[in-house]
Amino acid sequence: MHKLDETKLKLLALETLRALRTRYQLKELAEKLGIQMSVLSRYVHGKVMPTRERALAIVELARRDYFPEFFESLLRRTPEGLYDLTPIIQDQRILRTIGLYTSLIFARSVVEKVLTVATDGVPLAVHVATELGAQLVIAKPVKDPVYTEFVEERIVRSPPVVEYIYLPKRILRRSERVLIVDDFVRSGKTVEALLRFVERFGAEPVGVFAVAVLEETARTLRNRYSGITLEYLVSLPQP
Numbered sequence: 001m002h003k004l005d006e007t008k009l010k011l012l013a014l015e016t017l018r019a020l021r022t023r024y025q026l027k028e029l030a031e032k033l034g035i036q037m038s039v040l041s042r043y044v045h046g047k048v049m050p051t052r053e054r055a056l057a058i059v060e061l062a063r064r065d066y067f068p069e070f071f072e073s074l075l076r077r078t079p080e081g082l083y084d085l086t087p088i089i090q091d092q093r094i095l096r097t098i099g100l101y102t103s104l105i106f107a108r109s110v111v112e113k114v115l116t117v118a119t120d121g122v123p124l125a126v127h128v129a130t131e132l133g134a135q136l137v138i139a140k141p142v143k144d145p146v147y148t149e150f151v152e153e154r155i156v157r158s159p160p161v162v163e164y165i166y167l168p169k170r171i172l173r174r175s176e177r178v179l180i181v182d183d184f185v186r187s188g189k190t191v192e193a194l195l196r197f198v199e200r201f202g203a204e205p206v207g208v209f210a211v212a213v214l215e216e217t218a219r220t221l222r223n224r225y226s227g228i229t230l231e232y233l234v235s236l237p238q239p
Contacts, residue, residue, distance in 0.1 A: 012100040013055035099127030109206045111179045121183035139165040153193040174202035185213040
């Protein structure tokens with residue numbers, strides 16, 4: 001891990017601890033990590049940075065034992081039983097933590113563009129693109145009047161509803177490495193439309209990242225796109 005990645009790892013460890021302490025006791029986290037609570041408190045309050053090894057231990061513990069439960073606890077259920085990610089998307093500290101986490105996952109992938117669609121996931125994509133040093137590209141449901149030529153993709157939802165999203169022509173270049181980001185992958189149809197965009201432009205899909213994904217959709221995407229990395233923080237049953 002080069003120096004920049006190590007710095008991001010340490011920052012992610014600190015942001016992760018600060019996020020987790022809103023739900024878990026420092027004593028519990030300290031016992032899980034095998035370090036003194038006073039040391040953990042100093043990390044949380046920014047008085048000292050953890051070593052690389054300790055930062056890695058913090059991030060790995062969070063990813064393995066805390067992230068799924070933690071992020072699921074932040075979700076709201078609507079009266080119709082649907083999942084609402086608003087508490088996550090509106091929390092800048094949480095988004096910063098996720099952005100750092102994603103940048104470390106894809107640090108070796110040389111991401112040049114982050115592609116998303118104009119929905120609630122845009123703030124997340126902004127953080128991810130910032131941490132990766134990549135350009136953000138947003139597919140929109142309307143044609144931006146600034147441009148004159150567009151590439152169009154159709155999304156057929158169920159029950160039969162047809163939506164269209166557009167990208168300006170030449171916004172992606174051939175062989176450019178693209179990471180697709182979405183907040184919540186429900187049916188996978190939006191992700192598949194974005195993957196078709198990448199293919200039509202001749203660019204290279206690095207992977208797909210989402211905060212949450214429905215379990216059945218994750219299985220379908222992995223089977224259909226076995227060569228593409230699918231990363232997410234929490235998988236959820238069909239509502």
